[in-house]
Amino acid sequence: MPRHLVALMLLAFSLLDQGAHAQAALIPQPDRIEAGHGSFVLNRNACIVAPAGRRTQEIAAFLRDGIREQSGIALRIAATSKRPCIELRIDPSVQGEEAYRVSITPQRIEIAAADERGLFWGVQTLRQLLPSDHRATLSIPAMRIDDAPRYAWRGVMLDAARHFIPVPLVKQQIDLLSRYKLNVLHWHLTDDQGWRIEIRKYPKLTSVGAWRTEADGSRSGGFYTQQQIRDVVEYARLRNVMVVPEIEMPGHASAAVAAYPWLSCPKTAIPVPRTWGVFTDIYCAGGEKTFTFLHDVLNEVAELFPAPYIHIGGDEVPKQQWAESPSSQKRMHDEKLADVDELQSWFVQRIQHDLEARGKTLVGWDEILEGGADRNAVVEMWRGDAEAAKALANGNRLIVAGPFYLDTSIDELTTQDIYRINPFASPAFAGHADQVLGAEAPLWSEYVTPRNLEAMLYPRVIALAERLWNPEAHDYADFQRRLRAQYPWLDAQHTAYGPEDRDLVDYKLDYNPTQHRWRLRAARGFDDIELHYTTDGSEPNAQSPTFGDVLDRYTAATLKVTPYRHGVPYLTSRMFPMVDNLALGKPVTYLTAPDAHYAGTATQLVDGVLGSNDDYNDGLWVGWRGADLAATIDLQPAKPIHSIQVRFLQQSGSWALLPKLVTFAVSDDGKSWRTLQSTPIDVQPMDLRVMVRTVRFNAATPVTARYLRVTAQNYGLLPVGHEGAGKPAFLFTDEILVQ
DSSP: OOHHHHHHHHHHHHHHHHHHHHHHTOSSOOSEEEEEEEEEEESTTOEEEOOSSHHHHHHHHHHHHHHHHHHOOOOEEESOOSSSEEEEEEOTTSOSTTOEEEEEOSSEEEEEESSHHHHHHHHHHHHHHSOSSOOSOEEEEEEEEEEOOSOSEEEEEEETTTSOOOHHHHHHHHHHHHHTTOOEEEEEOEETTEEOBOOTTOTHHHHTTTEEEOTTSOEEEOOBOHHHHHHHHHHHHHTTOEEEEEEEESSSOHHHHHHOGGGSSSOOOOOOOOSOSOOSOOOOTTOHHHHHHHHHHHHHHHHHOOSSEEEEEOOSOOOHHHHHOHHHHHHHHHTTOOSHHHHHHHHHHHHHHHHHTTTOEEEEEGGGGTTOOOTTSEEEEOSOHHHHHHHHHHTOEEEEOGGGOTTSOTTTSOHHHHHHOOTTOSGGGTTOGGGEEEEEEEEOOTTOOTTTHHHHHTTHHHHHHHHHHOTTOOOHHHHHHHHHTTHHHHHHTTOOOOOSSSOSEEEEEEEETTTTEEEEEEEESSTTOEEEEESBSOOOOTTSOEESSEEEESSOOEEEEEEEETTEEOSOOEEEEBOOOTTTTOOEEESSOOOGGGOOOTTGGGSSBOOOSSOTTSSSOEEEESSOEEEEEEEEEEEEEEEEEEEEEEBGGGTBOOOSEEEEEEESSSSSEEEEEEEEOOOOTTOOSOEEEEEEEEEEEEEEEEEEEEEEOOOOBOOTTSTTTTSBOEEEEEEEEEO
16 A cells, blocks of 8 residues: 555545544533544644624634634635535524534534533533644544533632632633633632722722731731733633622621621721631611611622622621610611511611612522521522522522532542532432522632632532533543533633542651651642652742652741642642741550540640641641630659740631630649649630730749649530530640640
């Protein structure tokens, strides 16, 4: 056979293999794929034919630009053509909301849909069928695809309030949502820790409310100008994604109150919080100025977002300020409301009527059901099927979010977990199919920054996309094969996706008293993650030294570690302060064992490692539930003691409170004890700020002893008014330091 014919045959087989591979890798899996005969050859001689309407021309331009970006082939857009072409067509015979049909023959490619939304999804399917490498000629195997989504609301929530997300990163997520046919970006724009949207009538919302002072004195924050908002909304519209803003009320309002203290009932000046949790500063339901403010804010928000929905939050509203406020109590009396739950319902319904006057539908988290919710509101369920049942029985339309919280660690909520979850399996959904809009995956950002945002989203969001588009797809092995075929494209887009079933890095630090050695073990989610570190607490960079799975330290240091992948920092730095002291590695016994979930190692309180200042669940804090801390350390032998230091953490929203009393005592024989100091603490269980309290003893002259006992009295049962009222509080401490 002549050499040139062999080359042509090899090229043909190569092109066919590319097309078949792309067909097998489509996500979401279409309803129906029927293989044809032959293939369509795409090269610069082909063109795109599209109707003359504005939206169809936008879709044609999107396809043209996508083909040029992926392959380098430049096509022109025409009204008609006798040459091989890709034809976009509106066809009323295509049945179903957002449905489309793709027909590929050797002569042409036809994408048909009953409306422009379906037409765009057909284009996205064709783009996935294209090989991602640059070639002058591409071969796309003949086939027919008939496809439509099962659920209308297929979304992701991005929390830009806790940690600001720059506009380019928001746009990159819109590109990815659109590729996998997710059609809603729920944009969480206000919360206690930051107000992120420019409101021209109230400039302090961004000059004050958008910025906070961190524990180290640095300032962090940011906001979106109205022009940036319009730009993002338009960017999303072109990609078939609806942007739904969330403006939190009546709770999660601290940033707004920091800007305008008169919005709260106490009218007291507060800073923008730098810690996480639920805060008591909420909008005052008794003040008309509050509703004038919210009306004005919603005026500007409604103008910026053409979506028919505005999300108002409505979750986690501590109502003690209303209970103590004369104006709110008068409001309850005037409106004949029985309690503060009914006052919240009245508040939500007043805002709902305000939105309806603008043609907008209110969306709120399932707490808007408390006190009774108007059936026209859309309820977003996060607390479980019982709340879904209430909403459905009330006649509300429903969005399910609870099973898909992506701030959950990857190890605890894997890609396969999300793929296998049926969020509508509960009997509560039976007979209510017309009320179920769909689902979305929230990514709360207390511990998510621009560094690890994409690793927390992908590939789990891609599994969600298939789950909501085609819930009849059940073969995870097949999905995983198709998913892994997506990774080269994601790499080309510089998407910093995470592992499928494990965290990016799991750290474990322990101390070996025999070797006087700290050992940090790091289980990496990807083998090519590089762990850069410093030992002076400074931020590691790409030039800092690296280690693999184990790092040993024989002297105390403030170790800081940053994971890098592909030369880019992939995760927020993790700090491990190591402190040499007299109790380091010494035997410790407890009168009552710690709670099994927060017990750590046997020597956790004497390993010389301090916990973080805002996360009791970091593996370095030891916790007791409903019990006291009583720890005895054998200093082996007796030593002169100059100071003793113990830290305690309060995170009341998680039921962790400071102790009521902390006592230090010493003994020479472990039997007879003498008290050095007892320190009472005025615990405020309704203070929802995260805080760390250090209790210290400083000896006027050194105290010599062999044994040290530290006791801390647990707060006991959580008080009335607390969400955990009547339940035992947790007590957390991280280290006992003796100098």
